[in-house]
Amino acid sequence: MNLILLFPEDFIEDTNRVRLQGRRRTHICEVHRAQVGDELCVGILSGRIGFGRVTQRDPSWLEMEVRFEQAPPPKLPLTLILALPRPKVLKRVLRSASSLGVQRIILLNSFRVEKSFWQSPVLSSESLQEQLIIGLEQARDTVLPEVLLRPLFKPFVEDELPGLIKGAFSLVAHPLASDPCPRDIKQPMVLAIGPEGGFITYEIDNFISCGFMPVQFGKRILSVETAVPALVSKLF
Amino acid sequence: MNLILLFPEDFIEDTNRVRLQGRRRTHICEVHRAQVGDELCVGILSGRIGFGRVTQRDPSWLEMEVRFEQAPPPKLPLTLILALPRPKVLKRVLRSASSLGVQRIILLNSFRVEKSFWQSPVLSSESLQEQLIIGLEQARDTVLPEVLLRPLFKPFVEDELPGLIKGAFSLVAHPLASDPCPRDIKQPMVLAIGPEGGFITYEIDNFISCGFMPVQFGKRILSVETAVPALVSKLF
Numbered sequence: 001m002n003l004i005l006l007f008p009e010d011f012i013e014d015t016n017r018v019r020l021q022g023r024r025r026t027h028i029c030e031v032h033r034a035q036v037g038d039e040l041c042v043g044i045l046s047g048r049i050g051f052g053r054v055t056q057r058d059p060s061w062l063e064m065e066v067r068f069e070q071a072p073p074p075k076l077p078l079t080l081i082l083a084l085p086r087p088k089v090l091k092r093v094l095r096s097a098s099s100l101g102v103q104r105i106i107l108l109n110s111f112r113v114e115k116s117f118w119q120s121p122v123l124s125s126e127s128l129q130e131q132l133i134i135g136l137e138q139a140r141d142t143v144l145p146e147v148l149l150r151p152l153f154k155p156f157v158e159d160e161l162p163g164l165i166k167g168a169f170s171l172v173a174h175p176l177a178s179d180p181c182p183r184d185i186k187q188p189m190v191l192a193i194g195p196e197g198g199f200i201t202y203e204i205d206n207f208i209s210c211g212f213m214p215v216q217f218g219k220r221i222l223s224v225e226t227a228v229p230a231l232v233s234k235l236f
Numbered sequence: 237m238n239l240i241l242l243f244p245e246d247f248i249e250d251t252n253r254v255r256l257q258g259r260r261r262t263h264i265c266e267v268h269r270a271q272v273g274d275e276l277c278v279g280i281l282s283g284r285i286g287f288g289r290v291t292q293r294d295p296s297w298l299e300m301e302v303r304f305e306q307a308p309p310p311k312l313p314l315t316l317i318l319a320l321p322r323p324k325v326l327k328r329v330l331r332s333a334s335s336l337g338v339q340r341i342i343l344l345n346s347f348r349v350e351k352s353f354w355q356s357p358v359l360s361s362e363s364l365q366e367q368l369i370i371g372l373e374q375a376r377d378t379v380l381p382e383v384l385l386r387p388l389f390k391p392f393v394e395d396e397l398p399g400l401i402k403g404a405f406s407l408v409a410h411p412l413a414s415d416p417c418p419r420d421i422k423q424p425m426v427l428a429i430g431p432e433g434g435f436i437t438y439e440i441d442n443f444i445s446c447g448f449m450p451v452q453f454g455k456r457i458l459s460v461e462t463a464v465p466a467l468v469s470k471l472f
Contacts, residue, residue: 002457073455092328096462139456183420219309220375221238226332226465229458233466 001027003140004042004052005133006066017055018042018064025062028054042066043142072142075103076236077188079164083110083195085224087120091131092225097145098135100232104146106164109153110203112195118151157206165190165211172207173231174199175221177214185235193227237263239376240278240288241369242302253291254278254300261298264290278302279378308378311339312472313424315400319346319431320387321460323356327367328461333381334371336468340382342400345389346439348431354387393442401426401447408443409467410435411457413450421471429463 001024010018020028028034034054042064043049049072052064084107085093097105109118121127132144150156170190171181175198192199192207199207204214222230237260246254256264264270270290278300279285285308288300320343321329333341345354357363368380386392406426407417411434428435428443435443440450458466 092461096459099456099458099462100466101456138459141456220335220337220377222335222465223332223374225328225461226335229462229464229466230336230469233469 001031001137002041003049003137003142004028004040004064005137005142006042006044006052008045012063016066018052018066019061020064021061025060028062029057040064041140042068043072043136043140044068046143048072049140049142073101073140075143075145076101076232077168078102078232078236079104079106079168079190080228080232081106081108081190081192082224082228083108083193083199084113084117085195086114086117087122089223089225090117090120090122093228094128094131094147095135095138096225096229097232098132099139099141100135100229101139101141102145102232104148106148106150106156108150108156108192110195111153111200112197123149153203153206157210161210170207170210170212171215172199172204172212173217173227174204174214175216177216179213179215181215181217181231181234183234189235191231191235193224193231196224237267237373238277239285239373239378240264240276240300241373241378242278242280242288244281248299252302254288254302255297256300257297261296264298265293276300277376278304279308279372279376280304282379284308285376285378309337309376311379311381312337312468313404314338314468314472315340315342315404315426316464316468317342317344317426317428318460318464319344319429319435320349320353321431322350322353323358325459325461326353326356326358329464330364330367330383331371331374332461332465333468334368335375335377336371336465337375337377338381338468340384342384342386342392344386344392344428346431347389347436348433359385389439389442393439393446397446406443406446406448407451407471408435408440408448409453409463410440410450411452413452415449415451417451417453417467417470419470425471427467427471429460429467432460 004024006018036054039051039053042052048068050068052066055065056063080102128147168188168190172192240260242254248255272290275287275289278288284304286304288302291301292299316338364383404424404426408428
């Protein structure tokens, strides 16, 4: 937790003081080992970042006086379309994508996605938000990425995707593509990454008809957890 | 497991047949659901890759007839120096670095590394190899990265590091550096990444005296799991 993320309800009435309990208090006391008077990096959800000075410590809560000084780091103009990974991997991918500054994450069904993954409690909005917040706290950001769940491939690709990719450079990772992944793109992008085993031909063809360029990322097949930071970092 | 990694002891006498038990048999039968006659990608440790055709299945073992056709993908000419991460993270980082094709991984002590991490069973050679093999199986590679454990910072940096970096472009990740990370370097490299909280000034100064260039990777602080694929992919 390189930044303590604050929410409007943490504030004591109309003051610049916050009272924290639970996970954040424990982390501040036990990992940062912060004493009264110490300053920590804080940020307000969707807003500015700054510092919080610990003013009171109690076994169950902690108070800080906060001031906000600067904007959070800019988001990457990137929409990441991911074939829904298995729940344990999804949690790590959400944290990583959130810390990298991805603006929007679309979790999509694909032929090779196990149906049971869509029943996972990790997909509840509370659980998604929890993982995204861990990513923001890691990277010192305050702005949550948008997450969309799309459990039906065809209606998404046919009805929604054409609008989503307007004005963006759109790539789909495909091991059999002939073009290598471009680098250092400084424009809005949409990047689609398939499941373990890849998108099937029908799915790749749908992306291509929609305007996506298929690109390959070398001979090595990477797990989605490794592929997401590797590809995002190559593109931006 | 995109490649079944084979070892000399898997071969039945002087034949081109292998007999597999345990984890690999289970994976072939339950994940690939391979039947007699099916072909799977295989590779021989430190050697070539090719195909294995399932010839016999038994509840406790499986036989394949194998042929090797091509060289494994080339390694990245990269030595990664990592302040030893906590054991759970280390396992994931080893898998990821191995799948990315990193040639050598040096796990180094640093002021901010918890002493207890050095006692972890993950550092046994069997356990290290297990994680590296998972990375090779993911990426379809057969050549294990070299892993060195260096639990003493000073003797390593003073006595061993100058020899290791000869002829290589050497970078140390440092959030306060003014130079951004270079991109698309196609030459031998050494990259040092600090622990959570970063290398301390004394350590950074030691790397700089040795010939390392301090570089920063943007405003976002990434976890080592995300930083490794992101930085490796930016450099190569």
